[in-house]
Amino acid sequence: MSAEIVPFDWARMLLGDAPPLFLLEIVFRTAVIFLWLVFLLRVTGKRGLAQLSPLELAIVIGLGSAAGDPMFYPEVPLLHAMLVLALVVALQRLLSHLVIRSEHVETFIEGLPVELVRDGVLRGEALQRANLSREDLFERLRAQGVRQLGEVQRAYFEQDGALSVFTHPHDPPPGLPVVPPWDLEPPRALPPGDPYRGPLACLGCGALRGAEASGQQDAGQLASTDPPVCTCGGDRWTPATTDPLTRD
Structure with missing residues (x-):
């Protein structure tokens, strides 16, 4: 079989075995499938176009797979492809209806926040x-x-x-800084024995430790002389801040 293939046969590479007139059929096939797909997507409603939940992702994959082949494969009849596309959209509409009517179906398909x-x-x-x-x-x-x-x-x-x-709408409490991005500038981790006084934030979860975290007015003890273990299991702490960009 390989001996019959002529390398760099430009006619085969560009046109294949189909006659040149088949290019016009591809134009017609593409137009028909595209317009049919636009009509079906219009039927799904605006919600299906505005979000990409697991249900919408499934229909996008199904429509894309069913719409591609009939555009240029001559052995795939247009009516067969149009039927497949219509069935995919009908299933999507059915599942959308079940999602609205049943909380269990909604949880199974879309999950929980x-x-x-x-x-x-x-x-x-x-x-x-x-x-x-x-x-x-x-x-x-x-x-x-x-x-x-x-x-x-x-x-x-x-x-x-x-x-x-x-x-918080006003005066948020201090916390673990998320800016600058840690890949560019990680927060300063306090080493044991550092004489820092004030609220600390766990580098693992952001939980606070210190005077401001407990609502006291004084600065509290030297928080880093004996580094505590956070409830998340972390033992690395950094100064909590209300605005990491101003270095308060």
Whole structure:
């Protein structure tokens, strides 16, 4: 078989074995499938175009696979492809209806929101369930103008993959800095014996330790002379700050 192939046969490489007139058929096939796909997507409604939940991702993959082949494969009839596309959209509409009617179906298909931050403290198990790293979360928080974790009252990883952040409206408490990005400038970890006085933030989860964390007015003890172990298991601490960009 390989002996029959002529290397660098430009006619074979560009046109294949089909006659040149088949190019016009490809134009017609592409136009028909494209217009049919636009019509079906219009039927799915605006919600299907505005989000990319697992259900929407499934329909995108299904439509893309079913729409590509009939555009240029002559052995794939157009009516067969159009039927497949219509069935994919019909299944999507059915599942969307079930999602609206049944909370169990909605949970099975789209999952549940995950609380990632509560009162300035990261929730490690929640990050694992959301399949996010700490750096991924910090990147998303920076995109919403968050400078340090103390600003965040709650952060939820929604079902569609978006991050909803609720911050203190006024005078947020100090917290673990998320700017600058740690890959560029990691927070200063206090070594044992450092004479720093004041609130500290755990480098693992952002939990606070010190006078301001407990609501006291004095500076508290020398927090780093005997580094405590955080509830998350971390033992590395950094000065908590209300604004890491002003170095308060």
